[in-house]
Structure formats: structure tokens, C-alpha cells
Amino acid sequence: MSIEASRYIFYPYNPPAENYRTFSYFTPDEYPDIALTADECDALIAYAKAIDPHPGFVGAYLNVDEKIRSVVSHETGYNADTAVIHDKMAAAFNGANDHWWQFDIWGMGPIELLHYTPGGHYVMHLDHGPRHQVRKLSGICQLSDPEDYEGGTLEIVVGETDVHQMPKQRGTIVVFPSYMLHRVHPVTAGERWASVIWAEGPKYR
């Protein structure tokens, strides 16, 4: 339906607030079957260290700009070592999407295992954008024990005065629409491992 044709139609659609969430997360305490265990996190970090890394890329053309994003990415795909995070992330994507957003999803992108050392960060950004229009949901797993680093907080921004700090508990999976602003504050001590995967689907229409 075109905008021209729809402008005279009144939509009495105003769902109650409890029927919608802007983001969702699965902590080990609340969702032990979806969040990763400490052993699973350890195994993934050990696996990541054996993969040749590349710098974290920025924007449509895979640029590197450490003022914007400073992290090392160990990128991989589905295999015997990543099946656990792939399948648990899929469960988180499906659970949250079925309940809150109902986006069209056709699958998942690559698995990025991210290593932040002091100074490592990612300024406020969207994951959705030019050449990334198939990204529907962003899934981030906290692989490190929060005792192992300082800073490195993941924030999701709903509005200028509505900023949400995500839980750091190890194994937690955070899911949010890729069109939402978010950032990772600089790590100030220690090291933080995390994983990001996108649930992808057809462009919005």
C-alpha cells in the first residue's frame, strides 16, 4: 500500500507496552538453557585464539578506524567448535523475535569472537545500514567473567535520556534490533571477550 493510499486510513492499533520490548537478554540465572556456561565460554575463547584475527571493521566498506572501533575480531562460521554458541544464539534470536518483534529472518551471519584489551571500544553506532540491510537482530554474548576486566560496558540507547546498560554476567546473550544505537565503553583494565552474530533476513519493506 502506498503512503498516498494509506493516509486516509485510521489504524486503531496501540498495543499495551508490555507487548513490546526494545531489547531482550538471557542471563544464566534466568535462562540456563540459552545462556552459555562458563566451560562453554572458556572453550570458545580458547578456540578463538587459534583463529587468525583481523581488526574490527567499521561501516559499509569494512574500513578500520580505531577512533571509532578498536577491537580484534577472530571471525569464523558454523563448525563443531562453534555449534554451541550458534545454536544457543539461534534459540535466543528465535525466542526474542517470536515474542517481541516477529521480523522475517532467514538465517545467521558469521560468528565474530571479539577481543577487547585496554582502550578497546566501539562508539555509538547502528549495526544496520548500507550493505548491511539484511541485518535484523544483533546478538551479543558476554564470554568473559566481569571480574576479568573494567569498563567495557555494552549500552543500548533508546533515547538521549533512556540509556540501558546490559548485564555483564558471563554467558549472557543480549538480543536487539540491529537498527538500535548501541556502544561498548572503553575497557580500562584486563580483557573482555564477547561474540557478536547477526540474524539476517529480507530488507524492510
Ligand SMILES: [Fe+2]
Ligand atoms: Fe554493533
